Amino acid sequence: MQEEKEKYRRLAALLEKYHGKAGELINVLHKAQLIFGYLPQKVQICVADALGVPISEVYGVVTFYSLFNTEPRGKYRISVCLGTACYVKGAGSIMEALKENLKVDEGGTTKDGLFTLESARCVGACGLAPVVTINGNVHGRMTADDIPELLERYRKEAKE
Amino acid sequence: MVTLTIDEQKVTVPEGTSVLEAAWKIGIDIPSLCYLKGLNEVGTCRVCVVEIEGSKTLQASCVYPVTEGLVVRTNTPKVLKARRTALQLLLSEHPQDCLSCYRNMNCELQALAHRFNILEIPFCGEKKEPPNDDKSVAVMREPAKCIRCRRCIAVCSEVQQAFVYSAVHRGFDSMVSPAFGLSLDDVACITCGQCANVCPTAAIHEPDNTKEVWEALHDPEKWVVVQVAPSIRVTLGEEFGLPIGSVVTGQLVAALRRLGFDKVFDTDFTADLTIMEEGHEFLEKLKNGGPFPHLSSCSPGWVKYCEHFYPEMLSHVSTVKSPHSMFGALAKTYHAEKIGVDPARMVVVSVMPCTAKKYEINRPEMTDSGFKDVDVVITTRELARMIREAGLDFINLPEEEFDEPLGIASGAGLIFGATGGVLEAALRTIYELETGKEFPLPQYEQSLRGMDGLKEAEVEMPQGLIRVGIAHGTGNAKQILEKIKAGEKYHFVEIMGCPGGCVGGGGQPILSFRRGWEGSMDYRMDRADSLYKAEQELPYRKSHENPEIKKIYREFLGHPLSEISHKLLHTSYTARSRYPQKVVD
Incomplete structure (x- = not known):
C-alpha cells in the first residue's frame, strides 16, 4: 500500500512537468510505465487528465504499441525471438516448451508473478539463433531441452 | 482552378x-x-x-x-x-447475416457488394467474433460488423467532442472501441447516436424497441398513447422514398392510428408548455439578476454532455424537463384522470428523432407521475419499420389530425425541431409577455435560424439588452461554454446535442450514402426549412396563445412554476465523470 502510494506520488511529480502537453503522450506513458511496471487503467486516466488527451485516445495508443503493457509484468520477462533466423532454427518448439513449463500463454504472467512470457521479432543476434532473452540477458543456441534448467536458475536466483 | x-x-x-x-x-x-x-x-x-x-x-x-x-x-x-x-x-470477415441484420437494404457495404456483383468470397481465414455491446439502452454496438472506416470516431471526436471511440490494438486485432474495451454504458457516452447515423453498416445502431410497442398495442388491457416529436413529420417520409424534408404530418397521424394507438398526440403541445415554464424561469432570473446564462434543457444528449464534461455548469441548466418527458408525466396524471383511465394500464410511447431519449426515460428522476413517465421511445427509423411491417401504404394514407387535447400545438412548439427553434419560440413569448408587443421576428430570422454552428442575437427588453446564443452539436456547445467560462456574457443559450438540432437527430433516417457529410448539413437545412414552412400554416404561432395550454393551467397546473408544475414538469441533474466511473471509483 505504502509502495503504491509512493508510485502515485512519483507519477504526480512526473505529470506536473507535462501538464497540458498532449504531444508528449508516448513519452509520458513510457515514463509512467517505468514507475509502475505496467499501465493500469487508473494511471492511464491520470495521464489523460494531466495532458488533456481523451482517455479513449490514450487507450488507443497504449494498445497500439507493443512497448506498453496493461497487465502487471513478472519479475523476469522472457522474450523468445520468433524472427526468421530463430524461427527456422526451432524457436517455435522453445516457445512451446516455455508455455508448458510456465503454464501460461504468450503475453501471460505466471501465478507467482515471477515470469512473463513474450515473443520478439529479431533481437539482432541471429548468429546465436535461436535466442531467448530474460530481462535483457541473451541466452543463445537454445533448445527445448535447455528450458527447465534455465528457468530453474532464475527461480533459484529469485529465492536468494 | x-x-x-x-x-x-x-x-x-x-x-x-x-x-x-x-x-x-x-x-x-x-x-x-x-x-x-x-x-x-x-x-x-x-x-x-x-x-x-x-x-x-x-x-x-x-x-x-x-x-x-x-x-x-x-x-x-x-x-x-x-x-x-x-x-x-x-x-471475408463480415458476418453473413444480411437477412436478419438491422441495416438490411440500407447498408453501404451490402450496396457495394451488390454493385460489384460479388457472388463469392474466395478468401477464408480466421474470423474475429467480438461480442455485441447491448448494455446501453440508447446505442448498441455489433463490433463484428465494423469495417473500421472510422466515421464514428470522426463524428464523436470532431463534431460532438465526446471522444468515446478510438482505434485500438493493431494489425488483425485492430478495432474501434471505447476506452478499456468497456461498454458504451460504462463510459462518458452522451447517447446522441450520431455514430449510428454515420455508420455504413450495422456496427452501431439503436436497440430495437418496436417489440415492446407491438406487445402493448396487442394487449387489450393497455391504453396506449403515442406522442410524436416535432421533427418526425419532416423526416419520416424519407424512409418511404419521398424527397428530403417532405411534410407528412397527416399521413403520420393516420399511420399511428392504424397501428392501433388509442390516442395520437403531439409533443409540440408540451413544447409549448416548455416555453411557458422555461420562459417564466428565465423571466424570474431576469427579475433576480441571474444566475446567467440560462441554458436550455430540451436535449437529453446535451444534458448528458453537460453532466459529464461541464458539471460545474449544471446549475445554469433549466430545470424544465424535455417536452416528451413532460408529456409522459401529464399523460399519466392530468389526462388519465380526465378520461378515466387508470394510469397503471396506460402505456406512453414517444416517437423521437433521438437515441438519447431512450436513455432519458430510464433516468430514476423520470417517474414523477408515480409511474415511469414514458414507457418506450422509438426512433423515426423504428416507426418506419413498424409501418412497413403493418403493410400500410404510407404515402397514400389519407391525412388525419392529432387528437385533442394533447395534440393541439402552436408553431412555436413545432420549430423546436430545428436548431434555434427553442430560443425563437421562447422569445416570441417572453418578449410579448414583458413588452405587450409582438416579437419583431423578421428582424431576427437571419440570426436565429440556419446551420451556422454558433448563432447569437441581442434583444431589447424592458429590463435592458439581453444577449442570446445558440449552439447545436456538442462540439459547438463546448465552444460557447468555453467562451462563457472565459467571461463572455450571455443571458439565454439554447443548446441542442445534435448538429442541426432534432432534424439531425441520431434516430433520424440514415442518408449518409445519399449524399456526403456537407451534403448532409444540407439535408438538415431542408428538413428545418420544412418545419418553418409548416409552422406558417398553423392557427397559433406563440405558445402562450395555444388554447389548450391556457386550459391546462386553468384546470390543473395553476400557473407556470406552480408547485404542481415543479413536481411534474421539472427535474434535476447529476454531475458525472468524463472517465469510466468503474475505474474512477
Whole structure:
C-alpha cells in the first residue's frame, strides 16, 4: 500500500512537468510505465487528465504499441525471438516448451508473478539463433531441452 | 482552378478538390465506403482506388488532390480487380447475416457488394467474433460488423467532442472501441447516436424497441398513447422514398392510428408548455439578476454532455424537463384522470428523432407521475419499420389530425425541431409577455435560424439588452461554454446535442450514402426549412396563445412554476465523470 502510494506520488511529480502537453503522450506513458511496471487503467486516466488527451485516445495508443503493457509484468520477462533466423532454427518448439513449463500463454504472467512470457521479432543476434532473452540477458543456441534448467536458475536466483 | 482529365473527360475544379469529388462532379460514380465529405477523408477502405498516369500504384481517390493536367482512369481492369479484392477481403470477415441484420437494404457495404456483383468470397481465414455491446439502452454496438472506416470516431471526436471511440490494438486485432474495451454504458457516452447515423453498416445502431410497442398495442388491457416529436413529420417520409424534408404530418397521424394507438398526440403541445415554464424561469432570473446564462434543457444528449464534461455548469441548466418527458408525466396524471383511465394500464410511447431519449426515460428522476413517465421511445427509423411491417401504404394514407387535447400545438412548439427553434419560440413569448408587443421576428430570422454552428442575437427588453446564443452539436456547445467560462456574457443559450438540432437527430433516417457529410448539413437545412414552412400554416404561432395550454393551467397546473408544475414538469441533474466511473471509483 505504502509502495503504491509512493508510485502515485512519483507519477504526480512526473505529470506536473507535462501538464497540458498532449504531444508528449508516448513519452509520458513510457515514463509512467517505468514507475509502475505496467499501465493500469487508473494511471492511464491520470495521464489523460494531466495532458488533456481523451482517455479513449490514450487507450488507443497504449494498445497500439507493443512497448506498453496493461497487465502487471513478472519479475523476469522472457522474450523468445520468433524472427526468421530463430524461427527456422526451432524457436517455435522453445516457445512451446516455455508455455508448458510456465503454464501460461504468450503475453501471460505466471501465478507467482515471477515470469512473463513474450515473443520478439529479431533481437539482432541471429548468429546465436535461436535466442531467448530474460530481462535483457541473451541466452543463445537454445533448445527445448535447455528450458527447465534455465528457468530453474532464475527461480533459484529469485529465492536468494 | 485546376483542369484534369478523368476517363477522357476534361473537368475544371477548385484547387484542393479530391479526385473523387472531381469525378462525382461530372457524373463518374467512383464507389466509396469510408469516405464522408468534410468529416472522414482517410482513405482506409481502398474501394475508391483509381489509376493515375505516372503513378506506379493505385491511389485512393478520396484523398488524392487534383493537380493540373492529371490523367485519371477509374474503370480499368486493374482498378476493378483491386476494388473487388478490397470488398471481398472486407466481406471475408463480415458476418453473413444480411437477412436478419438491422441495416438490411440500407447498408453501404451490402450496396457495394451488390454493385460489384460479388457472388463469392474466395478468401477464408480466421474470423474475429467480438461480442455485441447491448448494455446501453440508447446505442448498441455489433463490433463484428465494423469495417473500421472510422466515421464514428470522426463524428464523436470532431463534431460532438465526446471522444468515446478510438482505434485500438493493431494489425488483425485492430478495432474501434471505447476506452478499456468497456461498454458504451460504462463510459462518458452522451447517447446522441450520431455514430449510428454515420455508420455504413450495422456496427452501431439503436436497440430495437418496436417489440415492446407491438406487445402493448396487442394487449387489450393497455391504453396506449403515442406522442410524436416535432421533427418526425419532416423526416419520416424519407424512409418511404419521398424527397428530403417532405411534410407528412397527416399521413403520420393516420399511420399511428392504424397501428392501433388509442390516442395520437403531439409533443409540440408540451413544447409549448416548455416555453411557458422555461420562459417564466428565465423571466424570474431576469427579475433576480441571474444566475446567467440560462441554458436550455430540451436535449437529453446535451444534458448528458453537460453532466459529464461541464458539471460545474449544471446549475445554469433549466430545470424544465424535455417536452416528451413532460408529456409522459401529464399523460399519466392530468389526462388519465380526465378520461378515466387508470394510469397503471396506460402505456406512453414517444416517437423521437433521438437515441438519447431512450436513455432519458430510464433516468430514476423520470417517474414523477408515480409511474415511469414514458414507457418506450422509438426512433423515426423504428416507426418506419413498424409501418412497413403493418403493410400500410404510407404515402397514400389519407391525412388525419392529432387528437385533442394533447395534440393541439402552436408553431412555436413545432420549430423546436430545428436548431434555434427553442430560443425563437421562447422569445416570441417572453418578449410579448414583458413588452405587450409582438416579437419583431423578421428582424431576427437571419440570426436565429440556419446551420451556422454558433448563432447569437441581442434583444431589447424592458429590463435592458439581453444577449442570446445558440449552439447545436456538442462540439459547438463546448465552444460557447468555453467562451462563457472565459467571461463572455450571455443571458439565454439554447443548446441542442445534435448538429442541426432534432432534424439531425441520431434516430433520424440514415442518408449518409445519399449524399456526403456537407451534403448532409444540407439535408438538415431542408428538413428545418420544412418545419418553418409548416409552422406558417398553423392557427397559433406563440405558445402562450395555444388554447389548450391556457386550459391546462386553468384546470390543473395553476400557473407556470406552480408547485404542481415543479413536481411534474421539472427535474434535476447529476454531475458525472468524463472517465469510466468503474475505474474512477
